[in-house]
Amino acid sequence: MKVGRWRYDGRVQEGFIRTEGVVAFPEDLTMSQVIAGGVAAAREACERTDPQLIPWHLVTLVAPLEPASIRDFVAFEEHVEGVSAAVDGRSQVVPEWYEAPTFYFTNPHTVLGTGELMSPPVTERLDFELELAAVVGGVEGSEGTSLTPDEAEDHIFGYTVMNDWSARDLQSREMRVRLGPCKGKDFGTTLGPWIVTADELNRRCGPDGRMGLRAEVYVNGELVGQDLTSHMGWTFPELVAYASRNSVVRPGDVLGSGTVGNGGCLAELWGRRGVTDPPPLVQGDTVTMWIEGVGEITNVVGAARPAPPIRSARSAASV
Known part of the structure; x- marks a missing residue:
């Protein structure tokens, strides 16, 4: 899996990276929460994710996390x-x-x-x-x-x-x-x-x-x-x-x-x-x-x- 952050429609979103674009985490789940839950939590979130994909040409990548x-x-x-x-x-x-x-x-x-x-x-x-x-x-x-x-x-x-x-x-x-x-x-x-x-x-x-x-x-x-x-x-x-x-x-x-x-x-x-x-x-x-x-x-x-x-x-x- 690949997870990341991007800017779309004037705000930063977080979610999964796909070949064709990006998909936001489900239910306003945050990158910090996913990382804290470990890989298993990321996999579980991936299974619950709405498959609505935002194509690459509409987003701009930002740093994938705000490090502690x-x-x-x-x-x-x-x-x-x-x-x-x-x-x-x-x-x-x-x-x-x-x-x-x-x-x-x-x-x-x-x-x-x-x-x-x-x-x-x-x-x-x-x-x-x-x-x-x-x-x-x-x-x-x-x-x-x-x-x-x-x-x-x-x-x-x-x-x-x-x-x-x-x-x-x-x-x-x-x-x-x-x-x-x-x-x-x-x-x-x-x-x-x-x-x-x-x-x-x-x-x-x-x-x-x-x-x-x-x-x-x-x-x-x-x-x-x-x-x-x-x-x-x-x-x-x-x-x-x-x-x-x-x-x-x-x-x-x-x-x-x-x-x-x-x-x-x-x-x-x-x-x-x-x-x-x-x-x-x-x-x-x-x-x-x-x-x-x-x-x-x-x-x-x-x-x-x-x-x-x-x-x-x-x-x-x-x-």
């Missing part, structure tokens, strides 16, 4: 190796990366849908990041805390394509403070074009639990990067389990895989080549991402958004 939170992991070893060269001049994967998955939280309030204009901050190094993301659903009787990977698998409602937009010059300054990215990341994340329920993709998992889906990214129609999602260092159930460790995951949480390798972002290519080639994104560039079995998202880069000046800190010596 967004955790973004860094699960592809090749990406870590390439980007490290762009950051400190040498390719490496620190030993700590292998010990446990690492993630950061980003902004659930700046999510974009496919087709929406990306308005970046003022930056000289705008970049994309191609990712697969899992959407957490509800499991009756589970608090979603300190899950095992087997338990966590039941909490995955479905998957969507994710673009973790990045302003690399802002991110570079922030990372020197040794806390994590903030304004280099939180201005926009694209999710879409819809959510494919987990039961539809689980059959693509290999014996080790990884899904071997082909992932590709294009800039202005030119293929820039491609990889297989099976190259992740951890499976999605392992990522969900780690996110819940001494904490909690809730329906509507989104967990990104981190950027795929082999050109999943420009910074990786800059690090490997030693030059900013391909160049950073600029206004008017079109970025398209496709993941096998999931779908395709596209955004055009708009004009930069100016913001008020920043006051520098007062040093302790001056206080």
